[in-house]
Amino acid sequence: MKKTITPVGDSEMEILHIVWDKGEATVSEVHEHILGYRKVAYTTVMTIMKKLADKGLLSFRKDGVTYVYRAAKPEAEVKHSLLRQMVEKVFRGSPAEMVQSLVENERLKPEEKSEIESLIEKLRGGK
Incomplete structure (x- = not known):
């Protein structure tokens, strides 16, 4: 049986949708996108994106000092x-x-x- 994905919260799902739409994105890009319709702290976005990576839903690569995230699963x-x-x-x-x-x-x-x-x-x- 295929392993199920760890449950995803509302904010996590919101960020996944943004990354899926963009293909890949930095924390700063996701933060700016969300600021377009509501207030959220940069550190909150960063923490959620790290959690999504820990869950295996996002992967990342380093580009200098910046982490660039992309979907780890379709x-x-x-x-x-x-x-x-x-x-x-x-x-x-x-x-x-x-x-x-x-x-x-x-x-x-x-x-x-x-x-x-x-x-x-x-x-x-x-x-």
């Missing part, structure tokens, strides 16, 4: 692992129960409903 792999954990914990291992909950309780836009219907059709062997 975005899809991380998302799948975290989603699998959530399905196990919250929905007792039932992906169908998770989808049912999403469909019944979320306010889905028409294009989102259409996309879900297309995915179901694809599962049935159509399109």
Whole structure:
């Protein structure tokens, strides 16, 4: 069985998204990005990025005195692992129960409903 990824907190996930979007980034670049919409200390960003590296989700290289971080695992792999954990914990291992909950309780836009219907059709062997 494939080892699951260590649970990721909100701030960690926020930083992962930024690094995934940028491809690679320094603490300073991530800090500046976050400052665009909320206040956060540089040292907080640095600590979180080090924790993500410790968890094996980010890797880094030294460029002079600067550490340049990049994703250590593909975005899809991380998302799948975290989603699998959530399905196990919250929905007792039932992906169908998770989808049912999403469909019944979320306010889905028409294009989102259409996309879900297309995915179901694809599962049935159509399109």
